Amino acid sequence: MTVSSERMTIDLLDPALYQRNPHDVWSWMRANEPVYRDEKNGLWGISRHADVMDVERRSMVFSSAGVYRAVFSPGESNMIAQDDPRHRQQRMLVQPQLTRAGVATRTEEIRSLVAELVDEAIEKGHFEVVDMIAGQLPARLTSRLLGFPEEMWPHLKSWSERLMRTDMRERDPEVMAEFIEANREFIGAMTPIIGEVAACPRNDFMSIWTHARIDGKPLPPESIVHEVGLFIAGGAETTRTAISHGLRAFCDHQDQWEELAKNPELADSAVEEVLRWVTPLNNFFRMALTDDVIGGQPVRAGDRVIMLYPSANRDEAVFDKPFEFDIHRHPNPHLSFGFGTHLCVGANLARLVLTTVFSELAQKAKNLTPISEPDVEANIFARAVKSFTLGVTPR
Ligand code: HEM
Numbered sequence: 001m002t003v004s005s006e007r008m009t010i011d012l013l014d015p016a017l018y019q020r021n022p023h024d025v026w027s028w029m030r031a032n033e034p035v036y037r038d039e040k041n042g043l044w045g046i047s048r049h050a051d052v053m054d055v056e057r058r059s060m061v062f063s064s065a066g067v068y069r070a071v072f073s074p075g076e077s078n079m080i081a082q083d084d085p086r087h088r089q090q091r092m093l094v095q096p097q098l099t100r101a102g103v104a105t106r107t108e109e110i111r112s113l114v115a116e117l118v119d120e121a122i123e124k125g126h127f128e129v130v131d132m133i134a135g136q137l138p139a140r141l142t143s144r145l146l147g148f149p150e151e152m153w154p155h156l157k158s159w160s161e162r163l164m165r166t167d168m169r170e171r172d173p174e175v176m177a178e179f180i181e182a183n184r185e186f187i188g189a190m191t192p193i194i195g196e197v198a199a200c201p202r203n204d205f206m207s208i209w210t211h212a213r214i215d216g217k218p219l220p221p222e223s224i225v226h227e228v229g230l231f232i233a234g235g236a237e238t239t240r241t242a243i244s245h246g247l248r249a250f251c252d253h254q255d256q257w258e259e260l261a262k263n264p265e266l267a268d269s270a271v272e273e274v275l276r277w278v279t280p281l282n283n284f285f286r287m288a289l290t291d292d293v294i295g296g297q298p299v300r301a302g303d304r305v306i307m308l309y310p311s312a313n314r315d316e317a318v319f320d321k322p323f324e325f326d327i328h329r330h331p332n333p334h335l336s337f338g339f340g341t342h343l344c345v346g347a348n349l350a351r352l353v354l355t356t357v358f359s360e361l362a363q364k365a366k367n368l369t370p371i372s373e374p375d376v377e378a379n380i381f382a383r384a385v386k387s388f389t390l391g392v393t394p395r
Helices: 015-019 024-030 049-057 086-098 100-104 105-124 129-134 134-144 148-162 173-199 205-211 220-251 253-260 264-278 347-364
Strands: 035-037 044-046 124-126 283-288 292-294 295-301 304-306 365-370 387-395
Touching: 044 049, 044 283, 049 292, 049 304, 086 100, 086 205, 100 347, 105 129, 105 134, 105 304, 105 347, 124 129, 129 134, 134 148, 134 205, 134 347, 148 173, 148 220, 173 205, 173 220, 173 295, 205 220, 220 253, 220 264, 220 347, 220 365, 253 264, 253 365, 264 347, 347 365
Parallel strands: 044 304
Antiparallel strands: 035 044, 124 387, 283 304, 292 295, 365 387
8 A cells, every 4th residue: 555654634533534444544654653643632543563562561551441432431340441450350250251161162052043043144145244143143142141031132232332332422412312221221121130140140241240259349230230231332243343344355355255165174264364354343542641652652641542453453564465355364463352451351252253154154155245335334433334235145
């Protein structure tokens, strides 16, 4: 990509910027001003892979506490809104079920659900990807994981969509009203379940949080609500985005789709490339607790930084031919799940779900053709897809 050196003025909180997947902008930043000063929003934009890893790695200097999204959330007490050691203590409550071995116990359960959805989707030769697979599957699995009755998945899908618009709520009263309503609805739905699991423990996360003790004390009720909210948003919307944009990428690379169909052992590296290529989450934020330096640029205590994952994932210093989609890419140290202490706790589950979806579809369908393009919403946080219709030929 040819990159101009004339300074760009970039509004790093402009939803329309993210909507258009602006690799021209990210390439300019990496080449000219890798730690970019966005004066309008008082942000340092971190565009290089090494600098994103540096910020993530030094979590005691670059804090998440109440500042991990564009809109501040003081008092939020799920794991991601806190720093270590409290972050770690809360994370450890659910991590055992989400290790590689932990999620492997769900392999058959996930395979049979994916097979059912794929068979139904491809039957007519075309399907609405979000409705039939990408939105439905993670919403159902997240319902199971948290302990909601599975038939509530359409609600969970809708809560997830509205919660993921968190950064837009202060600029749009309608988004704010829908955000508050989504919170009201999921808290209403979880309250009776918390009562049930308090009396009769189960293996799901709502039960684990209800019975948890940290330093001998139970998790405060508001922390349980915040953890549930985090998993609703993080568990459902992200995998949905990876499936939707990933299938769109394969429409342009039918040769690689056929290769995947013939060699199922390519599924792992194909999924890593989908994750790099799509980068479902655009960014996370941190605040410097002390004066420091990032990539040679001094920053002051109290300064905010935004880590630009889509940019890091196309960094030519790390990836050979970063603008080529290549399911054989190895190594593939993408940062789509972040890095360091807050590294996505659901990464193993997401990987299992994605390899199952792409393998199953490649085995059963060919000739992927976009009938409508992915309808990406203007959203600072995620490359959220509202709808996408795909044509296929069943094998
Ligand atoms: C393709 C799918 C997914 C992507 C791209 C993704 C991406 C991310 C990213 C970038 C972070 C922040 C990492 C950081 O700050 O360094 C994160 C954190 C997190 N994710 Fe995911 N995620 C995905 C799937 C999931 C799933 C399936 C779950 C739940 C089952 C989940 C739950 C979480 C939680 C709870 C955190 C906070 C972790 C912490 O603070 O320690 N994610 N995710």
